[in-house]
Amino acid sequence: MARWKPDAAGRLIEAAIALFEEHGYDATTVAEIATAAGLTKRTFFRYFTDKREVLFRGSRELQDLWVEAVAGAPAQAGAMEAIDAALDAVAQLFAERHAFARVRAQIIAANPELQERELIKLAKLADAVADALRAREIPDPAAALAAQTGITVFHEAFRRWVQQDDPGAMRALMNESLADLRAVVSGHHAT
Amino acid sequence: MARWKPDAAGRLIEAAIALFEEHGYDATTVAEIATAAGLTKRTFFRYFTDKREVLFRGSRELQDLWVEAVAGAPAQAGAMEAIDAALDAVAQLFAERHAFARVRAQIIAANPELQERELIKLAKLADAVADALRAREIPDPAAALAAQTGITVFHEAFRRWVQQDDPGAMRALMNESLADLRAVVSGHHAT
């Protein structure tokens, strides 16, 4: 028999989310999370660099998905077509996780510190996507701006997606956001 | 004679920046900053909600400038014209503060926590600008997207502006970023 119960990180995440939902993020201490997961405070910090990070483990996965989708777009695709392909992949990923995403989004919405962490994860995501575009021979600053724009569209669509009930609606929301953005930037009037 | 030396907040900011430059942000404690300013740790936290905030007092001023410029744009101006007017005002403001901005940018660049704070300030700025656009009868989501786009252009231009020597170059950098963004979004190839 194993000395330790498996998946310590997973248990910490589950315990953390349950406690955050019940008492709020601030009112939950790391020691409480660790105890609820059958571990100690010190062990918590071996898995997560800080208390916030327990909610952001999935960001890495999202970033990989973006990067792979951009890299895997057809050879002749331009910057925005590659971004569009990534939006497809992302919309599919999230369709399976609507319920979880909502809970998590609610916890984050209630805490400025968590919003800060979310924004920096998004910024890192934009950097990674920009790198993926550069690897496709798209020069700067077009790569950086296209990446940032793709993330803006995704973020805006995500915000709306968690506020409504259809898990499959993300792609449509993305398309709306993208169309609006194009209209605004080129100076036409939006819908 | 006054009981306390005036401008406690200002003294704290100066002391903080000097110490951050000398020893780095992490290695500087709040107690050190306070003592250097002739105050106590407790007093520091009466002026700044946390240690980071001592570097972001000016963000409020920047936000007001944006909002006023957007509000004050000609009545017939569309979303992007109003943004453009704001970019003018912002470029002027920063022209006088190139040296300070560089020091501050360097401190922030060295610290992830500070970058987080910077990003959330930028997000709040985008929200405030979006509100100002809505006040001009620009409907959502155009208002939100135009605001976010304006901030993206500003941020990109700012990044380049602190890396070069001409304090007056910001407006030109903004124009370049904006032109690049337009080209990317509408699908043409950039320079």
Add this chain to the structure above:
DNA sequence: ACTTTCATGTCACCCTGTGACATCGACTAG
């Protein structure tokens, strides 16, 4: 003069985050 106001100080305290070292099952070599 008496009171009130208010910026600052003092003190005690909790929580986050980290370094150093201990523990002990599991795995591996021989």
Add this chain to the structure above:
DNA sequence: CTAGTCGATGTCACAGGGTGACATGAAAGT
């Protein structure tokens, strides 16, 4: 089978960020 190593976790002590409660005393009002 035994010895030794490894790796995940625990224990302990501590620095630093951040806060609540109360004290102080000059200045400003009345």
